[in-house]
Amino acid sequence: METTYFRQISRLAVVVAAAGLLGGCATSGNPKDPIEGFNRAMYGFNEGLDKVIIKPVATGYEAVLPSPIQTGISNIFSNIADIMIGVNNLLQGKPAQAASDAGRVLVNSTIGFLGLLDVASTMGMEKHEEDFGQTFGRWGMEDGAYVVWPFFGPRTARDTIGLVFDVATDPLSYIDHVATRNTVWAVRIVSNRADLLKADKIIEEAALDKYSYVRDAYLQRRKSLIHDGNPPKFDPYSGSQDGKVSEAFGEGATHEQVASRN
Amino acid sequence: MKLFAFLLASAASLFLPLGVHAQETAPDVLVKTVTNEVLDIIRKDKDIKAGSTKRAIELVEQKVLPHFNFSRMTALAVGKDWRQADTAQQKALTEAFKELLVRTYSNALIAYKNETVDYKPFKMQPGETDVIVRTQIHQPGAKQPITLDYSLEKNAQGWKVYDVVIAGVSLVTNYRSSFATEVRNGGIDGLIKTLQAKNKTLEASAK
Numbered sequence: 389m390e391t392t393y394f395r396q397i398s399r400l401a402v403v404v405a406a407a408g409l410l411g412g413c414a415t416s417g418n419p420k421d422p423i424e425g426f427n428r429a430m431y432g433f434n435e436g437l438d439k440v441i442i443k444p445v446a447t448g449y450e451a452v453l454p455s456p457i458q459t460g461i462s463n464i465f466s467n468i469a470d471i472m473i474g475v476n477n478l479l480q481g482k483p484a485q486a487a488s489d490a491g492r493v494l495v496n497s498t499i500g501f502l503g504l505l506d507v508a509s510t511m512g513m514e515k516h517e518e519d520f521g522q523t524f525g526r527w528g529m530e531d532g533a534y535v536v537w538p539f540f541g542p543r544t545a546r547d548t549i550g551l552v553f554d555v556a557t558d559p560l561s562y563i564d565h566v567a568t569r570n571t572v573w574a575v576r577i578v579s580n581r582a583d584l585l586k587a588d589k590i591i592e593e594a595a596l597d598k599y600s601y602v603r604d605a606y607l608q609r610r611k612s613l614i615h616d617g618n619p620p621k622f623d624p625y626s627g628s629q630d631g632k633v634s635e636a637f638g639e640g641a642t643h644e645q646v647a648s649r650n
Numbered sequence: 651m652k653l654f655a656f657l658l659a660s661a662a663s664l665f666l667p668l669g670v671h672a673q674e675t676a677p678d679v680l681v682k683t684v685t686n687e688v689l690d691i692i693r694k695d696k697d698i699k700a701g702s703t704k705r706a707i708e709l710v711e712q713k714v715l716p717h718f719n720f721s722r723m724t725a726l727a728v729g730k731d732w733r734q735a736d737t738a739q740q741k742a743l744t745e746a747f748k749e750l751l752v753r754t755y756s757n758a759l760i761a762y763k764n765e766t767v768d769y770k771p772f773k774m775q776p777g778e779t780d781v782i783v784r785t786q787i788h789q790p791g792a793k794q795p796i797t798l799d800y801s802l803e804k805n806a807q808g809w810k811v812y813d814v815v816i817a818g819v820s821l822v823t824n825y826r827s828s829f830a831t832e833v834r835n836g837g838i839d840g841l842i843k844t845l846q847a848k849n850k851t852l853e854a855s856a857k
Contacts (some may be wrong), residue, residue, distance in 0.1 A: 418827060420681060455790065459790075466794075515794050517794065547770060583789075586761040586762065587761075589757060589761065590754060590757055590758050593753060593754055593757060593852055594750070594754040594821075595828070596825070596828045596829075596832070596844060596845070596848060597831070598825055599826045600827075600828045601824060601828065601830070603827075604824045604826070604827055604828075605819045605824055608818055608819045608820060608823070608824060609818045609819050610815060611818070612815075612817075612818025612819070617797060617818065619818070
């Protein structure tokens with residue numbers, strides 16, 4: 389079953405590579421974003437898709453469903469996700485967190501009525517956020533170029549490889565009945581989107597250029613996640629070994645900041 | 651004589667701690683006090699409940715602004731181009747960026763007013779002048795709390811916030827690349843103009 393997704397993703401990769409060559413000329417020179425022309429186009433596509441389908445559905449979902457039911461649905465997906473979050477914590481050499489994730493699944497699947505209630509959190513077992521992209525980052529893989537994928541949204545090159553693994557190991561991928569699987573996926577997309585509705589207006593108002601605001605936020609957030617909330621520096625561009633990068637984005641201020649933090 | 655000394659000592663012991671306190675509220679206490687106070691008002695205020703951005707901005711300006719160091723924030727957001735700006739430009743940049751951040755922050759407060767805030771344990775070495783106060787926002791229904799961290803630095807006026815980091819994303823440095831692009835295209839003045847225009851648009855559409 390997974391081979392289909394691999395094929396889809398590799399097909400997309402070819403498209404992106406081709407567009408990257410074409411779009412290479414249309415960049416504003418951000419070293420993290422070498423295929424900015426293509427990325428902006430895909431960002432526009434995703435925004436359009438969101439505006440026309442996903443957001444209206446998520447808005448309706450939020451308006452119609454009583455809040456406890458939304459929470460329950462959100463919790464069920466969260467519980468299923470905890471399985472691979474635990475595996476990733478194990479792969480990252482964090483057995484204590486992995487054990488806690490396994491405990492969460494155990495508790496929530498039993499006394500939490502198959503994940504409907506997040507009893508584990510109220511018991512003090514913290515929810516983690518891990519995926520293969522973070523695991524590879526933890527293992528030292530560089531993040532590489534920023535890519536906006538149609539449907540999937542922003543990723544770095546490394547997180548794209550991570551995404552392939554995430555999709556392949558997603559427990560929901562193993563639902564054999566195609567219609568059921570697609571429905572479950574759709575509900576998950578809508579449920580996740582509904583959680584983000586409030587953030588929309590804020591980003592809209594805060595950003596001078598929404599595309600680069602979202603890009604930089606994504607890069608900062610991923611960096612923070614890889615370091616479990618304690619990134620060494622909090623400049624999204626300072627992680628690269630490339631001297632040009634820091635020069636273009638105000639190394640001076642970063643060092644000042646780092647120096648004053650230590 | 652003894653009595654006099656005693657009185658003096660008690661007077662000193664009475665007033666000294668007060669004086670020190672007023673000047674040096676610990677950073678975590680400061681964040682907690684201001685957050686609670688502001689949330690309290692926001693949850694009660696009729697206009698804000700009705701979604702009035704203007705009222706929320708007034709509140710933020712009054713209660714939150716005094717604890718922020720906006721010139722430091724602006725310098726961090728602008729990055730190395732900050733040094734090529736003259737004093738007047740730096741002032742104009744700071745004013746415009748302040749207005750944008752205040753509006754963003756006010757809207758975030760309105761949107762998330764019903765969420766609860768948790769304060770993570772805070773430890774500070776004596777003599778430290780740069781700290782992070784970590785908090786967590788718990789949303790009803792959502793699966794994961796959002797982290798909200800404040801970076802504070804101590805100056806002559808006490809502890810001042812110079813960065814706000816939401817879910818690992820710094821509200822300040824997140825502007826760096828778009829600011830750099832603006833400066834590259836239109837110089838410092840170009841960036842000032844863009845920020846001012848953005849503020850005007852937002853003000854016009856605000857309730």
